[in-house]
Amino acid sequence: MESPRDGLELDRSQVNKAAQALRAYLKMNSSQKLFENDGQAISLLLTQWKIPRKEQTIRIPLPNGLRTESGDVCLFTRDEPNMTSEQTVRFYKKLLASKGVKNTIEVIPFKVLKTEYKPFEAKRRLLGNFDLFLSDARIRRRLPAHIGKHFYERKKAPLSVDLECNQLARDMERLIQGTSLSVSNKGSCCMVRVAHSGMTADEIVENVMTAVSTISSKLALTGKNIKIIHLKSQTSVALPIYTSDLSHLALVEEARNEARAAKGAQKRKREMKKTEVSKLRIKQTEEEKDSEEEEIPQLVPIKMPTKKPKQMTISKKGLKKVQKPAAGKGIKKTVKDTKLRKKTPKVTARDLKKKVKKTNKIKL
Numbered sequence: 001m002e003s004p005r006d007g008l009e010l011d012r013s014q015v016n017k018a019a020q021a022l023r024a025y026l027k028m029n030s031s032q033k034l035f036e037n038d039g040q041a042i043s044l045l046l047t048q049w050k051i052p053r054k055e056q057t058i059r060i061p062l063p064n065g066l067r068t069e070s071g072d073v074c075l076f077t078r079d080e081p082n083m084t085s086e087q088t089v090r091f092y093k094k095l096l097a098s099k100g101v102k103n104t105i106e107v108i109p110f111k112v113l114k115t116e117y118k119p120f121e122a123k124r125r126l127l128g129n130f131d132l133f134l135s136d137a138r139i140r141r142r143l144p145a146h147i148g149k150h151f152y153e154r155k156k157a158p159l160s161v162d163l164e165c166n167q168l169a170r171d172m173e174r175l176i177q178g179t180s181l182s183v184s185n186k187g188s189c190c191m192v193r194v195a196h197s198g199m200t201a202d203e204i205v206e207n208v209m210t211a212v213s214t215i216s217s218k219l220a221l222t223g224k225n226i227k228i229i230h231l232k233s234q235t236s237v238a239l240p241i242y243t244s245d246l247s248h249l250a251l252v253e254e255a256r257n258e259a260r261a262a263k264g265a266q267k268r269k270r271e272m273k274k275t276e277v278s279k280l281r282i283k284q285t286e287e288e289k290d291s292e293e294e295e296i297p298q299l300v301p302i303k304m305p306t307k308k309p310k311q312m313t314i315s316k317k318g319l320k321k322v323q324k325p326a327a328g329k330g331i332k333k334t335v336k337d338t339k340l341r342k343k344t345p346k347v348t349a350r351d352l353k354k355k356v357k358k359t360n361k362i363k364l
Contacts, residue, residue, distance in 0.1 A: 008216045008226060010209060010242055018231045018239040019195075019204040025236050026197045042195040042204060044211060045230040045238055046181075048188045052225075056183040058218045059159075060211050064203040065177030066196060067131065073105045073176055074130040076113060076158060078139045085109045092163070100169035103176050106130065110139050113146055123148050132176060133158040155182060181215060188227075197233065208241070 019042075026040055067073070080088045088109045096105060108117075117126055127150055135143055135158035143158055151157055159175050161168075181192040194211045195204040212229065219225060230238035 008212055008224075008229075008242060008244075010212055010229075012205065012209065015205050015208050015231070015241050016201060018241050019201045019208070021239060022204075022231065022233055022236055023197065023201060026233060029235065030197075040197045040233050040235070041193045042197065042199075042231065042233050043191050043193045044208065045189065045191050045232055046215070046226055047228045047230075048190075048225045049227045049244075050225055051188050052183055052185050052220055054220060055185050056220045058181040058183065058215055059175070059178060060181060060192065060194075060214045061174050061178040062194065062207045063210055064195070064199060064207055066179060066193065067103075067176055072130045073103055073132045073134065074126075075105050075107050075161070076133070076135040076139065076143060077107055077109055077163070078136050079109050079111045085112050095163065096168075096172075101172050102169075103172065105134075110142070110146075113143075117146075120148075123150065127151060127154060127156060130156075132156070134161050134172075134175060135159070137162045157182075179211070183219070212242070 022042060075092070077088065077092050079085075080091055083091065089107045092107045093105075117123055133151065133156055137160045140158070140160040144152075147158070159180065161171060161175065165171060179193050181190060183190050192211065192215075194207045199207075208231065216226065224244065226242070227244050228240060229242040231241050232238040
């Protein structure tokens with residue numbers, strides 16, 4: 001059984017027959033319609049077994065370029081600081097010339113795009129004037145809000161270019177002379193331009209063979225997901241050049257099951273890691289709690305010493321005076337001390353003798 005990532009094997013003779021038939025049809029129509037444009041696009045129409053889950057864009061380098069050096073190419077650039085829009089246009093044209101880019105490219109700064117091409121009609125005119133749009137990688141994410149949805153509906157979304165790259169000429173040549181396939185997740189069919197009516201049959205065949213090989217190798221699901229491939233122009237009937245077997249559908253199902261199993265294994269590994277991490281955290285918290293309980297000593301209340309007031313003693317000579325406490329160190333006078341001082345009168349020796357005589361008289 002073939003591996004699902006193997007390239008598709010096209011019948012070169014079948015592709016050659018389809019290319020010759022298309023060229024003959026286009027010549028016949030151009031002779032009948034004098035004002036018809038000779039450079040009609042020739043495209044590949046691909047039908048897949050399964051609708052992909054994610055969108056994908058595949059860039060395809062072609063051996064025979066689709067555009068000439070004077071092709072209609074537009075480049076959106078960022079606004080250079082301390083420069084006007086005209087100065088930025090001159091700056092980037094000099095940059096492209098110094099890097100060795102031979103194609104004639106129209107440069108539009110981002111400020112001009114926001115101001116001059118803000119109306120809807122201006123955007124439609126811009127879309128019709130150019131065949132290919134490129135954008136500086138530094139402003140790529142800011143473009144969708146300003147160019148509108150029609151660029152994406154007509155499949156003319158700007159392709160990002162790194163203008164600071166050392167091999168800028170090679171990258172620009174691949175983008176301008178190559179093509180790109182946008183695979184959507186809303187249907188099973190997609191189309192990509194691979195040639196034009198001005199090419200010979202051999203050039204069309206070479207472009208078709210290279211495009212199919214790159215698509216089958218870079219397709220996200222599998223190369224065997226391609227069901228049928230047609231070759232057609234804008235006005236002609238679609239001519240089939242490849243039809244897959246039902247065995248390829250089984251390969252697609254196997255690949256999907258393997259992908260699901262791999263995803264399930266990855267999820268299990270993640271869950272196991274999460275559980276292990278959570279267990280380690282719980283152990284660490286428990287150990288920290290135990291250590292804190294062992295380290296914290298028991299709190300014992302501290303008893304502050306209090307000075308008791310000296311008790312009054314009655315002697316023969318009389319009550320002794322209590323010493324007054326020093327300022328800031330002694331104890332404050334209490335209510336009991338004041339009451340005692342008021343109620344207890346001074347007792348002398350004469351008073352005691354009188355009391356003794358009175359008691360003796362009463363006894364007698």
